[in-house]
Amino acid sequence: MSRFQLQVNGKPHSVEVDPDTPLLYVLRNDLKLNGAKFGCGLGQCGACTVMLDKEAVMSCLVPVALVGSRAVRTVESGGTRWVPSSVLQQAFLDEQAGQCGYCIAGMVMRATALFEQVASPTDAQIRSWMQPNLCRCGSHLRILRAVRRAADVLAAQPIRNY
Known part of the structure; x- marks a missing residue:
């Protein structure tokens, strides 16, 4: 287990997980951000797409150790279905x-x-x-x-x- 400092949706987060843990699991399990979905776990469907800085990535393929200081954005950074923000x-x-x-x-x-x-x-x-x-x-x-x-x-x- 290692401690990682993540910048998610403009807020700092500290998580203690195995370095190989997919970013998707950290978002869903540790940060309770469930917008990104587990679809295939193989980077073939895109249900888990989030952004690292300005790049769309399939979070099931990104080990948390590779996130580094890049900003993570999930769909939760926007509005809701009742109040769309964009x-x-x-x-x-x-x-x-x-x-x-x-x-x-x-x-x-x-x-x-x-x-x-x-x-x-x-x-x-x-x-x-x-x-x-x-x-x-x-x-x-x-x-x-x-x-x-x-x-x-x-x-x-x-x-x-x-």
């Missing part, structure tokens, strides 16, 4: 992008990373960027429409709040 969250609601909702937190985090790196993504960029995350309900087209809707709204805003 254009992106509102677009997911408007497009009814979540059927069962299991993949949505990972989808929102992957799209957030897209908007932080590409100011005005094309449809091809959106499809390519979202490709690593799977939706088993078949909401992919709604999810893509939600990301496109958010991109269009953000393009018209002087201050970006994705």
